Amino acid sequence: MKLISRTVVAITFSLPLFAFADVQCGPFHLAGQTADGGWATVDGMKTRHQKVVFLQQKGDSNNVKMHWTVAATKFQGDYGMAYQNKKGEATLDVEVMRSSRSQIKISGSYDCHNIR
Numbered sequence: 001m002k003l004i005s006r007t008v009v010a011i012t013f014s015l016p017l018f019a020f021a022d023v024q025c026g027p028f029h030l031a032g033q034t035a036d037g038g039w040a041t042v043d044g045m046k047t048r049h050q051k052v053v054f055l056q057q058k059g060d061s062n063n064v065k066m067h068w069t070v071a072a073t074k075f076q077g078d079y080g081m082a083y084q085n086k087k088g089e090a091t092l093d094v095e096v097m098r099s100s101r102s103q104i105k106i107s108g109s110y111d112c113h114n115i116r
Contacts, residue, residue: 022114022115023083023090023112023113023114023115024112024113024115025083025090025091025092025110025111025112026092026108026110026111027110028042028043028081028092028094028110029042029043029044029115030042030083030092030112031044040066040068042068042070042079042081043070043073045070045071045073047068047069047070048068048069048070048071048078049067049068049069050066050067050068051066051067051068052064052065052066053065053066053067055086061085062085062086062087062088063085063086063087064083064084064085065082065083065084065085066082066083066084067080067081067082067083068080068081068082068083069081069097072096077096077097077099078096078097079094079095079096079097080094080095080096080097081093081094081095083112085112090111090112090113091109091110091111091112092109092110092112093107093108093109093110094107094108094109094110095107
């Protein structure tokens with residue numbers, strides 16, 4: 001059990017820590033790593049869950065896919081987000097996470113551009 005928990009901790013802290021410029025995707029403002037933990041922020045809110053996958057080579061921020069869970073600011077609940085940057089063309093797919101299947105599915109896709 002100790003080996004498994006150490007492995008999980010090692011993998012978590014070995015995720016590549018890189019900074020990307022501030023990005024605007026539709027109504028969402030994405031900021032790079034924070035000084036207090038290396039997690040991305042969306043509209044000033046620290047992401048609850050973050051997964052980074054490099055599409056070509058490790059550390060290549062021009063070919064990366066990131067998945068986030070973020071607390072929604074305008075209602076109760078969370079956003080599920082997938083940011084993808086392929087060869088400098090970035091998009092953000094957002095879905096409001098539903099608490100039951102009877103709720104309406106709300107999602108959107110936004111083009112992104114650097115604001116710095």
